[in-house]
Amino acid sequence: MRGFLIDSDYVKGGEFPHARLFVKRGKEVITCIDPNFRPYFYVIADRPSRVAKAISKLEVEKGGKTVRARSVEVVKRALLGKEIQAIKVTFDHPNDVAPLRHEIGDFHEVQGIYEFDIPLERRYLIDHGLVPMSGIEIRGEPQDGKIIVREAPAHVEVPEPELNVMSFDIEVYNPTGNPRPEKDPIIMISLADNRGLRKVLTWKDFGLNLDYVEVVKDEREMLCRFIQLVEKRDVDVLLGYNTDLFDFPYIRERAGKLGVKLKLGRDGSEISVKKRRFATVTRIPGRVHIDLYAAVNFLATIGAIKLINYTLENVYKHVTGKKKPDVEFSDFCEAWEGGGEKAKRLLEYSMSDADATLELGLEFLPLLFELSRTVKQSLFDISRMTSGQLVEWLLIYEAHKRGELVPPRPVGGEYLERRKDTYVGAYVMEPVRGLHENLVVFDFRSLYPSIIVTHNIDPSTLNCSCCKPEEATEVPGLPHRFCAKKRGFIPAILERLITDRAKLKGEMKKLDEGSREYRSIYNRQWALKIIANSFYGMLGYPRARWYSKKCAESVTSFGRRYIKDTIEMARREGFEVVYSDTDSLYCKLNGKTREDALRFLDRVNEAMPGVIELELEDFYKRGIFVSKKRYAVIDDRNKILVKGLEFVRRDWATIAKKTQEAVLEAILRDGSPEKAARIVRSVTKSIIEGKVDLEDLVIYTQLKKSIGDYLSIGPHVAVAKRLREMGRVVEPGMLVAYVVVKGSGSVSDRAVPVEELRGKDYDAGYYIGHQVLPAVMRIMEVLGYGEDDLRYGRAKQTKLGKFI
DNA sequence: CCGATT
DNA sequence: AACGGCTAATCGG
Numbered sequence: 001m002r003g004f005l006i007d008s009d010y011v012k013g014g015e016f017p018h019a020r021l022f023v024k025r026g027k028e029v030i031t032c033i034d035p036n037f038r039p040y041f042y043v044i045a046d047r048p049s050r051v052a053k054a055i056s057k058l059e060v061e062k063g064g065k066t067v068r069a070r071s072v073e074v075v076k077r078a079l080l081g082k083e084i085q086a087i088k089v090t091f092d093h094p095n096d097v098a099p100l101r102h103e104i105g106d107f108h109e110v111q112g113i114y115e116f117d118i119p120l121e122r123r124y125l126i127d128h129g130l131v132p133m134s135g136i137e138i139r140g141e142p143q144d145g146k147i148i149v150r151e152a153p154a155h156v157e158v159p160e161p162e163l164n165v166m167s168f169d170i171e172v173y174n175p176t177g178n179p180r181p182e183k184d185p186i187i188m189i190s191l192a193d194n195r196g197l198r199k200v201l202t203w204k205d206f207g208l209n210l211d212y213v214e215v216v217k218d219e220r221e222m223l224c225r226f227i228q229l230v231e232k233r234d235v236d237v238l239l240g241y242n243t244d245l246f247d248f249p250y251i252r253e254r255a256g257k258l259g260v261k262l263k264l265g266r267d268g269s270e271i272s273v274k275k276r277r278f279a280t281v282t283r284i285p286g287r288v289h290i291d292l293y294a295a296v297n298f299l300a301t302i303g304a305i306k307l308i309n310y311t312l313e314n315v316y317k318h319v320t321g322k323k324k325p326d327v328e329f330s331d332f333c334e335a336w337e338g339g340g341e342k343a344k345r346l347l348e349y350s351m352s353d354a355d356a357t358l359e360l361g362l363e364f365l366p367l368l369f370e371l372s373r374t375v376k377q378s379l380f381d382i383s384r385m386t387s388g389q390l391v392e393w394l395l396i397y398e399a400h401k402r403g404e405l406v407p408p409r410p411v412g413g414e415y416l417e418r419r420k421d422t423y424v425g426a427y428v429m430e431p432v433r434g435l436h437e438n439l440v441v442f443d444f445r446s447l448y449p450s451i452i453v454t455h456n457i458d459p460s461t462l463n464c465s466c467c468k469p470e471e472a473t474e475v476p477g478l479p480h481r482f483c484a485k486k487r488g489f490i491p492a493i494l495e496r497l498i499t500d501r502a503k504l505k506g507e508m509k510k511l512d513e514g515s516r517e518y519r520s521i522y523n524r525q526w527a528l529k530i531i532a533n534s535f536y537g538m539l540g541y542p543r544a545r546w547y548s549k550k551c552a553e554s555v556t557s558f559g560r561r562y563i564k565d566t567i568e569m570a571r572r573e574g575f576e577v578v579y580s581d582t583d584s585l586y587c588k589l590n591g592k593t594r595e596d597a598l599r600f601l602d603r604v605n606e607a608m609p610g611v612i613e614l615e616l617e618d619f620y621k622r623g624i625f626v627s628k629k630r631y632a633v634i635d636d637r638n639k640i641l642v643k644g645l646e647f648v649r650r651d652w653a654t655i656a657k658k659t660q661e662a663v664l665e666a667i668l669r670d671g672s673p674e675k676a677a678r679i680v681r682s683v684t685k686s687i688i689e690g691k692v693d694l695e696d697l698v699i700y701t702q703l704k705k706s707i708g709d710y711l712s713i714g715p716h717v718a719v720a721k722r723l724r725e726m727g728r729v730v731e732p733g734m735l736v737a738y739v740v741v742k743g744s745g746s747v748s749d750r751a752v753p754v755e756e757l758r759g760k761d762y763d764a765g766y767y768i769g770h771q772v773l774p775a776v777m778r779i780m781e782v783l784g785y786g787e788d789d790l791r792y793g794r795a796k797q798t799k800l801g802k803f804i
Numbered sequence: 805c806c807g808a809t810t
Numbered sequence: 811a812a813c814g815g816c817t818a819a820t821c822g823g
Contacts, residue, residue: 424814424815426814533812535812539812543812627817711810747820
């Protein structure tokens with residue numbers, strides 16, 4: 001049978017552990033059971049054949065049963081590029097692994113045990129070279145509506161079938177502001193799918209006659225109907241927003257109370273809510289549950305989106321440009337109890353949550369599919385991974401293909417040791433402060449990946465023994481050399497990602513940007529880019545399996561060398577370099593032409609080794625440089641690009657950011673510092689007169705740890721304390737919103753939670769002196785303005801005259 | 805005022 | 811559960 005592999009897992013329970021594959025063929029999803037896959041690990045020991053013999057004789061008592069290895073063999077493998085003999089120990093049952101591992105670990109000849117911590121569902125995909133969200137060929141026999149796999153399945157190409165995608169969301173009766181699953185019922189479940197279903201399930205009839213509302217008897221019936229609809233619509237991918245942390249755990253607790261079995265699985269099995277160390281995740285056998293909040297978080301960490309907070313409303317607005325209806329949480333109970341217009345709004349809101357989740361999901365799924373295919377791990381796992389984990393799982397797959405053993409993760413003290421061992425990063429030039437005209441910006445294309453590939457940077461090629469000192473590549477300023485003869489593991493894989501991406505970008509150019517094919521190739525190259533860009537970070541990450549501080553610091557050292565050399569070359573050619581950070585440089589044309597800039601680019605690239613390449617980023621007609629990491633430029637189409645200024649930060653009040661933005665526009669677009677000064681004076685005036693919207697005064701700061709762990713009580717910590725006293729749930733990671741009000745004491749003493757503002761006056765002096773003026777002064781100062789020129793009512797005509 | 809914390 | 815560099819506000823002795 002050939003089909004499309006949408007999900008897989010490994011069932012450990014019972015006597016017959018087996019891998020399970022869910023394969024879509026036409027409109028049907030077929031469950032395939034593979035009982036032939038066994039857990040194993042590798043042992044590295046001094047005298048391999050002797051130790052192998054001892055392991056094969058080893059017996060351990062566990063739970064009244066005698067546990068022993070199923071088979072033991074000595075095999076050839078490589079450890080960081082070096083050939084070694086390893087002992088492969090295979091087991092009958094996953095439960096046998098741990099007791100035997102501990103026993104074997106105690107052998108004094110044993111140096112290490114490898115790959116014991118690779119989850120079996122992942123191991124299965126890796127060992128068979130399978131590609132999730134792609135084709136699979138299976139040979140086996142049908143049995144009870146399933147297929148029992150007889151031969152190892154293989155990856156094949158098949159066309160992508162239409163998948164059934166559904167989104168859902170719950171609303172909870174919520175009188176205290178903190179939903180309590182033991183008391184507060186779920187009052188609505190909304191659903192939407194990619195074949196036109198739109199529905200809100202609820203158990204109170206408001207007599208509103210809305211076509212998308214289905215009224216059932218009670219909460220219990222509602223949960224049953226939800227399960228029934230998932231089954232009936234034959235859902236392949238179930239989308240939610242924050243469903244790992246909120247909806248599913250809540251549903252599970254309510255279902256437990258009401259005696260409902262959450263049989264959402266394809267085979268009628270129940271969902272499993274797994275508590276991980278830092279998160280909770282919900283798996284639905286045979287269907288892929290995707291929590292889009294995790295996906296959005298991922299896009300935020302790689303810098304693809306940047307928002308103040310990542311609520312569904314905000315993300316939806318940012319991605320689609322559309323606003324979705326909003327309801328105050330305090331209105332929930334009133335709506336539920338009172339009915340009428342408020343109930344109608346709540347139903348609309350509930351529906352819009354599912355609609356927005358579906359739309360977002362359909363937007364992000366193609367990228368997640370490509371990441372899954374590239375890394376070769378399941379969509380479910382991929383959608384919850386960080387970029388470092390994506391790289392690591394791709395490396396584990398590639399290591400297996402080459403017979404390389406996977407390095408272990410650091411344990412205990414080793415992690416702490418690694419973390420202490422810091423190293424020097426990128427070069428950042430002190431900018432030439434002020435306003436500059438006619439800029440050209442160059443940057444190195446994927447500088448760090450290019451360095452790794454060009455200089456063969458890998459733990460196995462570091463200070464190799466095969467090259468003479470003059471043959472190997474010397475790292476500038478560091479006592480490290482990299483092999484010039486044997487290709488390293490990491491550079492080889494990274495090089496393939498980069499060349500594959502270059503090919504895809506070539507194909508994209510031939511296609512119409514609106515076409516389906518273009519979107520597909522775009523997402524494929526984007527997945528490759530995301531992963532390629534994460535290799536360097538992984539090398540420097542103390543928890544990574546392929547961590548190597550020496551490799552990481554070599555990358556940054558080469559980076560500093562190339563950017564500094566380029567700055568020197570630009571200066572010698574007569575360009576004035578006004579700023580540079582890591583891989584980019586901002587030059588003043590200084591009377592030279594754009595053609596001169598292109599010729600300079602060619603000369604730099606002639607001097608660059610390997611795949612390292614400087615590119616022309618753009619020309620800018622004007623730019624203002626404030627300090628390191630803080631600047632703004634305007635291009636030929638009058639588009640302003642702002643970096644690092646308060647404008648893009650959430651820990652500043654909107655009023656400060658808006659004013660700064662207006663000031664930047666006045667300076668860059670209109671070339672008028674006078675206009676900028678007028679804007680600031682008018683804003684300070686309206687602050688003093690109390691005319692500013694409260695929402696423009698809110699400052700957001702994330703609580704990074706538990707209140708008790710803070711040594712210094714900043715405004716957001718003081719507010720968090722107050723929220724806790726009010727009975728609100730306060731936990732690390734929450735975004736604290738506050739306003740500074742009039743009164744005495746420190747800023748923290750006067751910081752008030754947004755929901756407690758009624759009847760209090762904001763502190764105009766604080767917002768002028770500590771928000772608007774500092775944000776704006778950073779810009780105005782470099783133009784020669786002083787604070788007194790900008791405060792309302794205190795403008796000095798003399799100094800202003802200079803600019804008029 | 806200034807180093808530490810965020 | 812990706813890196814380091816960097817600015818700046820506020821606390822608190």
